[in-house]
Amino acid sequence: MKRTNDVxxxxxxxxxxxxxxxxxxxxxxxxxxITASADNDAQGITTYAVTGARTGYSLLWLxxxxxxxxxxxxxxxxxxxxxxxxxxxxxxRERYGVRPAASAMALLLVANLGTTTAEFAGVxxxxxxxxxxxxxxxxITALLAFAxxxxxxxxxxxxxFLVMSLLYVSYVMSGFLAHPNWKEAVHASxxxxxxFSSLFLLTAIAMVGTTVTPWGxxxxxxxxxxxxxxxxxxxxxxxxxxxxxxxxxxxxxxIIVAAAATIHSTGGVIVDAKxxxxxxxxxxxxxxxxxxxxxxxxxAFMASGVLPLSTAYAICESFGFELGVDQRIREAPVFYxxxxxxxxxxxxxxxxxxxxxVPILFLSAALNAVLLAPILVFLYLLANDRELMGxxxxxxxxxxxxxxxxxxxxxxxxxxxxxxxxxG
Amino acid sequence: xxxxxxxLGRPVLxxxxxxxxxxxxxxxxxxxxxxxxxxxxxxxxxxxxxxIAWIDVRSFETSxxxxxxDSEATRPFALTQLDVLLAxxxxxxxxxxxxxxxxxxxxxxxxxxxxxxxxxxAVDVSTSALVRxxxxxxxxxxxxxxxxxxxxxxxxxxLGSWNDPSVRLRVSREGLERLHPADLAEIASDxxxxxxxxxxxxxxxxxxxxxxxxxxxxxxxxxxQALGPExxxxxxxxxxxxxxxxxxxxxxxxxxxxxxxxxDDEQAAEITALLPYEEDTAGGLMTTEFLTVxxxxxxxxxxxxxxxxxxxxxxAYHLFVTDADGKLVGQLSLWELVTADPDARIGxxxxxxxxxxxxxxxxxxxxxxxxxxxLLAVPVIDEDEILVGVITIDDVIDLVGPRGGRLSTRKFLR
Numbered sequence: 032m033k034r035t036n037d038v039x040x041x042x043x044x045x046x047x048x049x050x051x052x053x054x055x056x057x058x059x060x061x062x063x064x065i066t067a068s069a070d071n072d073a074q075g076i077t078t079y080a081v082t083g084a085r086t087g088y089s090l091l092w093l094x095x096x097x098x099x100x101x102x103x104x105x106x107x108x109x110x111x112x113x114x115x116x117x118x119x120x121x122x123x124r125e126r127y128g129v130r131p132a133a134s135a136m137a138l139l140l141v142a143n144l145g146t147t148t149a150e151f152a153g154v155x156x157x158x159x160x161x162x163x164x165x166x167x168x169x170x171i172t173a174l175l176a177f178a179x180x181x182x183x184x185x186x187x188x189x190x191x192f193l194v195m196s197l198l199y200v201s202y203v204m205s206g207f208l209a210h211p212n213w214k215e216a217v218h219a220s221x222x223x224x225x226x227f228s229s230l231f232l233l234t235a236i237a238m239v240g241t242t243v244t245p246w247g248x249x250x251x252x253x254x255x256x257x258x259x260x261x262x263x264x265x266x267x268x269x270x271x272x273x274x275x276x277x278x279x280x281x282x283x284x285x286i287i288v289a290a291a292a293t294i295h296s297t298g299g300v301i302v303d304a305k306x307x308x309x310x311x312x313x314x315x316x317x318x319x320x321x322x323x324x325x326x327x328x329x330x331a332f333m334a335s336g337v338l339p340l341s342t343a344y345a346i347c348e349s350f351g352f353e354l355g356v357d358q359r360i361r362e363a364p365v366f367y368x369x370x371x372x373x374x375x376x377x378x379x380x381x382x383x384x385x386x387x388x389v390p391i392l393f394l395s396a397a398l399n400a401v402l403l404a405p406i407l408v409f410l411y412l413l414a415n416d417r418e419l420m421g422x423x424x425x426x427x428x429x430x431x432x433x434x435x436x437x438x439x440x441x442x443x444x445x446x447x448x449x450x451x452x453x454x455g
Numbered sequence: 456x457x458x459x460x461x462x463l464g465r466p467v468l469x470x471x472x473x474x475x476x477x478x479x480x481x482x483x484x485x486x487x488x489x490x491x492x493x494x495x496x497x498x499x500x501x502x503x504x505x506x507i508a509w510i511d512v513r514s515f516e517t518s519x520x521x522x523x524x525d526s527e528a529t530r531p532f533a534l535t536q537l538d539v540l541l542a543x544x545x546x547x548x549x550x551x552x553x554x555x556x557x558x559x560x561x562x563x564x565x566x567x568x569x570x571x572x573x574x575x576x577a578v579d580v581s582t583s584a585l586v587r588x589x590x591x592x593x594x595x596x597x598x599x600x601x602x603x604x605x606x607x608x609x610x611x612x613x614l615g616s617w618n619d620p621s622v623r624l625r626v627s628r629e630g631l632e633r634l635h636p637a638d639l640a641e642i643a644s645d646x647x648x649x650x651x652x653x654x655x656x657x658x659x660x661x662x663x664x665x666x667x668x669x670x671x672x673x674x675x676x677x678x679x680q681a682l683g684p685e686x687x688x689x690x691x692x693x694x695x696x697x698x699x700x701x702x703x704x705x706x707x708x709x710x711x712x713x714x715x716x717x718x719d720d721e722q723a724a725e726i727t728a729l730l731p732y733e734e735d736t737a738g739g740l741m742t743t744e745f746l747t748v749x750x751x752x753x754x755x756x757x758x759x760x761x762x763x764x765x766x767x768x769x770x771a772y773h774l775f776v777t778d779a780d781g782k783l784v785g786q787l788s789l790w791e792l793v794t795a796d797p798d799a800r801i802g803x804x805x806x807x808x809x810x811x812x813x814x815x816x817x818x819x820x821x822x823x824x825x826x827x828x829x830l831l832a833v834p835v836i837d838e839d840e841i842l843v844g845v846i847t848i849d850d851v852i853d854l855v856g857p858r859g860g861r862l863s864t865r866k867f868l869r
Contacts, residue, residue: 116646116647116648116649116650116651117647121549124547124560125547128547129547129562129585129588129589130589130590132547133589256647259648259673259674259677261648350560351559351560351561351562351585
């Protein structure tokens with residue numbers, strides 16, 4: 032009653048199989064690269080432009096340290112995900128209990144509310160260049176972001192955003208065309224330079240805080256878990272994280288260089304987004320503002336959806352609430368509540384009459400850095416948990432750099448407080 | 456209601472009221488539906504602890520715990536295979552709720568005092584329990600009034616994911632097999648990779664195959680690879696050939712060849728026969744497991760034949776009638792078979808000239824045929840009109856329904 036006939040595997044299938052193998056390779060690559068390109072969000076672009084405009088080349092050296100911190104912490108996050116198959120929120124809850132998890136989530140929520148606000152400020156700033164009032168652009172963006180999240184269509188659009196983030200290449204070109212003083216730039220990259228002024232310290236903190244972020248830690252781990260990567264992919268994933276870090280920091284360096292060579296050298300300051308667009312003038316001339324606005328809008332819009340979503344995901348995972356965009360709003364009230372609250376909060380702050388957009392973008396980055404240290408402490412403890420990580424627990428090198436990052440963040444924050452309070 | 460969390464960290468005193476330490480954990484022995492607490496783990500120093508048997512505990516209150524003897528006189532107590540540390544291994548973890556068929560996060564554990572003994576009653580999953588543990592008891596009360604506390608009876612949870620990473624899981628097959636394979640598939644995909652594989656490992660081959668069938672393609676590949684070639688081959692054999700062939704398509708060539716070699720020859724041949732067809736054609740959708748009968752048999756003979764040779768055809772509501780060459784000449788629903796005169800020849804009661812599709816027809820043509828004629832199954836023929844397979848409506852629903860079932864947030868972030 033059954034009929035079978037024997038047919039061997041056809042050549043078409045062989046092609047299929049080898050194509051799949053390349054895809055499998057590409058599948059491992061990704062979390063590090065994507066988290067890194069998401070690092071260059073509206074907050075990042077603005078912070079780097081402000082850094083270059085304010086301090087010229089003098090903070091470039093810090094980028095090398097940021098690179099090491101970024102790669103080390105992202106690698107730990109990816110490794111935690113590969114070994115445990117669990118998100119960071121889940122792990123903190125399971126290993127340290129309810130109250131530490133609640134504190135970590137509170138930190139994440141505050142940091143991400145700040146960053147989400149920054150993204151809406153980015154939307155407002157970008158569209159103000161085209162003469163669109165923020166009272167029009169921000170509410171529309173907020174509604175659009177929520178609609179896209181709840182309909183589950185963000186994922187598809189995310190790819191487009193990521194491709195569009197190639198716009199950052201324009202900074203690299205602009206960096207060259209601005210004829211910066213390369214000798215000075217390279218010298219500044221390898222020579223630590225420090226000034227005990229609150230402006231300098233705040234700029235340094237913001238620069239660290241927009242690159243190594245609390246949300247980035249949660250995001251890469253969730254991404255690795257979601258992809259189902261295991262310790263078999265450890266080596267490839269390390270390469271992925273390293274490449275992502277190098278790309279993110281290189282883009283940052285070129286934005287700083289472009290801004291330093293154009294805005295700082297003429298003694299300009301960045302008050303609104305139009306001023307920051309001057310960094311692109313050598314490349315785009317009178318279209319600089321348009322190009323800048325497009326890049327900023329793309330980055331801001333992508334992040335204004337991804338941030339509330341990953342916040343809601345981490346909180347619900349940790350506390351055990353229903354989550355997922357496949358759930359109805361009634362079934363997952365906390366999940367959608369966190370998303371809606373984040374979007375309303377971010378959009379609301381930006382809509383306050385007279386809200387200063389560039390300072391919001393810049394100061395939220397500094398806030399990220401301050402809140403990052405405790406998250407890194409959890410990361411450090413988890414990565415050294417012998418029972419959890421076994422042979423994949425942190426080595427001495429990872430530990431040294433993680434502790435160094437925590438110490439750097441705490442020192443910078445305390446120094447800034449002291450200097451600010453003493454009126455420096 | 457007694458809660459585990461309200462005992463943790465409470466002082467432990469011995470019979471002469473000398474402090475021994477603080478309650479670190481409760482030890483429950485997994486015996487019966489509602490396990491008894493057999494011991495208390497007491498934290499005696501910053502890194503030291505000792506286990507005290509329940510018989511040496513005189514009074515167990517949320518204010519303090521008092522031992523029945525002096526600290527030095529307690530009986531030795533060693534953990535057995537059946538013992539589980541409630542705070543360490545269960546509290547705050549994700550476990551499987553067999554009644555609600557989902558993963559839940561353990562917010563607290565409900566205990567009940569029966570005589571002098573303490574039993575584990577249920578796992579509290581409500582928000583009020585979470586908020587109470589955050590020491591916001593007023594808010595917790597307010598939440599509890601609005602949403603009555605929700606607890607899952609201990610007998611309805613699966614031990615699956617309570618594993619300490621150092622202790623291998625103890626998943627119970629009976630418990631999990633209360634769940635529908637579609638629910639198992641969803642839970643296995645949501646669990647961390649290693650635990651999901653563990654879950655699939657304890658299921659028997661048949662259930663594992665159904666569970667795998669209900670998963671999305673990339674999860675199928677991931678789980679199949681994790682099962683190891685031998686087990687994977689057993690599970691593949693029990694999947695329906697069309698689903699198995701779709702899955703084999705997604706594997707590396709070497710993996711596929713190895714798996715097919717490991718499989719039972721007949722099953723492997725069925726899958727291999729399906730491989731050449733493009734996925735989005737009738738050939739790619741069809742199964743080769745179907746029932747055929749010859750036109751000169753009587754209805755009674757066919758009925759007897761079916762009773763003797765019950766197969767696993769889940770969707771065989773139709774019999775297909777073929778001539779000696781295997782050409783499709785008619786079809787017959789089970790209803791028509793049952794109501795036919797027992798002596799009538801199949802050739803006289805069958806539907807002549809049934810709707811069929813060609814093996815290389817595009818999947819949209821298959822959907823059109825099934826929708827237009829309201830079919831439960833459509834036969835697939837080759838260029839010589841030989842019946843080569845059958846497409847059942849369950850495979851077509853996947854094409855027209857909302858894409859691929861649920862979309863998880865994790866997938867969404869990808």
